[in-house]
Amino acid sequence: MSESVKGFKFVDEVCKNPIKKVKELKEKTGRKIMGYICAYPPIEMLTAANVIPYRVFGDVNEPITEGDRVLPPVICSYVRSIVDLSIKGKFNFLDGVIWSHSCDCMHKGGFVYTSIVGKPEPYVLEIPTTVREGTIDVFKYELSEFKKWLENFAGKEISMEELKEAIEKHNKQRFLVRKLYELRQQDPPLISGVETLKVISVVEALPVEEGNKVLEEVIDEAKKRKDKPKKQRARLLIWGSIIDSPALLQMIEEAGANIVMDDTCVCSRQFWLHSQDPSIKTTGDLIENLARSYLLENKCPRIYLGSYGDLKKDYKKDLEERFGYLKDYIENWKVNGVIIHSLRCCDVHGYEVPQVKDYLSMLGVPSIYIEPEYDAKSLPPLRTRIEAFLETIS
């Protein structure tokens, strides 16, 4: 790829084969590349260790064959896809991969990966699932253990100065993603849901500085673009399980909707779009700052962020406390319908579906619940339901 390819064109090019691009980077810079599977491992530490963070995706177009041998079909198909691709050697270009206790599937999946696949070298990061007194200290301890492993892996110690610098770069990335998302507040949005996912997935495959450059270019181009998305009959928010391929979003947008906002991994959740200030503090105890921000700012339902020990309180108050940020999304992005998406066997999202639905009804926002397979072939039958939903709201 020539150096002059920029912005959206660059994103399209890399999307065709992100692994090729990363391999080129590896050859050129000699830096190690570390995969990570979830939004919880603090990638600032990787950047500080001169390791390139690479967000690992599954593949909705690759049938799970080898993966079924080691993980039965009752396990999340996203995790099975990653294990399947790992067995098939698709991630051999990575030097290491961080699994984490994001949910039971990823936690145990990490150990299955460790014993069955083993290469690239794994680390399974422990992450607390409820927040109460002392929880931050627990996570801080886990992160310092991880730091030791990472220093050994990278062959260098991470100085606090380097960590501070890395946090600043990633803070800038969170700020830029916010700017990107603001372009979707317009009607019609300046960037579609599919395009947003493509941009973010490229950003997450590149070193932070390069990702920031891509974001700046794309934001600049989108502001001036003439080929912006067409205005459609609905402005949708999609909430739920991981969406790492454009197939589902494309089907929804083609059915006649603008997806203007998401509360999903790999997109907005990774960048804490809900918070007033998404920056991680660069003063004081940096590891504690990382632990605090990562644990409290990500709104993934893998963690219970309500008031622990006070569960008998008012149901409505509890919903407001845990999902209140969705109200801001709906107001600021002028959303008139919500897709509640829970991948088959994704229990962390499944548990929350009725409550998110209740909260949205309280707000008077219509929603539809879908539970697709992690497989692009399973999408066409869903289209009629999406169209019918759009007919009910417009």
Added chain:
Amino acid sequence: MYFAGIDIGSTFTKVVVVDSNGNIVSKIEVPTRAEQRKLANKVMVEALNKSNLSLDEIAYIVATGYGRFNVPFADRQVTELTCHARGINSIFPSVKTAIDIGGQDSKGLKVKDGKLVNFVTNDKCAAGTGRFLEVMADLLNLKVEDLGKISLKSTKKVKISSICTVFARYEVMTKISENIPIEDVIAGLHYAIADRIIRMVSRIGIEPDVAVTGGVAKNVGVIRAIEDLLGYKVLVPEDPLITGALGAAIIGKNIVEEALKRGEVIKRGPRRLEEVTFYW
């Protein structure tokens, strides 16, 4: 003025033409097969001939059903969920919950003020649909339309435990080999379908009045089973097959009426009354 709705379902293709009062002037029901889905134009011509109308006299045509994109003479495509809701509302205005059991899909609809407000559909499995009964009729060497009548003779229905069509078929074979009366086996099948559908529709809340439509609504045994499980009577249209096509025609009528009220020109599609190839 006349309005037409064409509903290309998985098993039957239905056309309904209504006049400006919403009265049905003609209706057609023919089996959908791969080639007939291609020949939507033939069915339309038949419906036009039956009512002595030309294509130009039809003010608006709405296509629905899973084959709705194979209708090049339609002015608009609307999903069968919205069409069924509108259709059932015009037949039974009191209905709040409609259960449609078609050849390959089943759906539950919540209707409020004539509009679809919530719905649920089967999406991965055809066990709770007409196909289930077709498979069993075939196995028992009976006509599918006779199953309802036969099951009414049952005095002690059997329990069919499996919800999978393939496994249930095996279960039926076992019961038959145990010399269990055929009417008891069939009654068991009807309860299996009814149970599955009611569980599905419960997800959106079943509120009376309840109507049951679709081809399976012609089966009195399934209707009895549904009523038994719900604990009250349900409404069944005289011709339960055409609900979607009727709703489509009425949606077309509303579109035209609203456009006329606003003094707008009616936007029609580029109508082509010709055979199409699949493109969706």
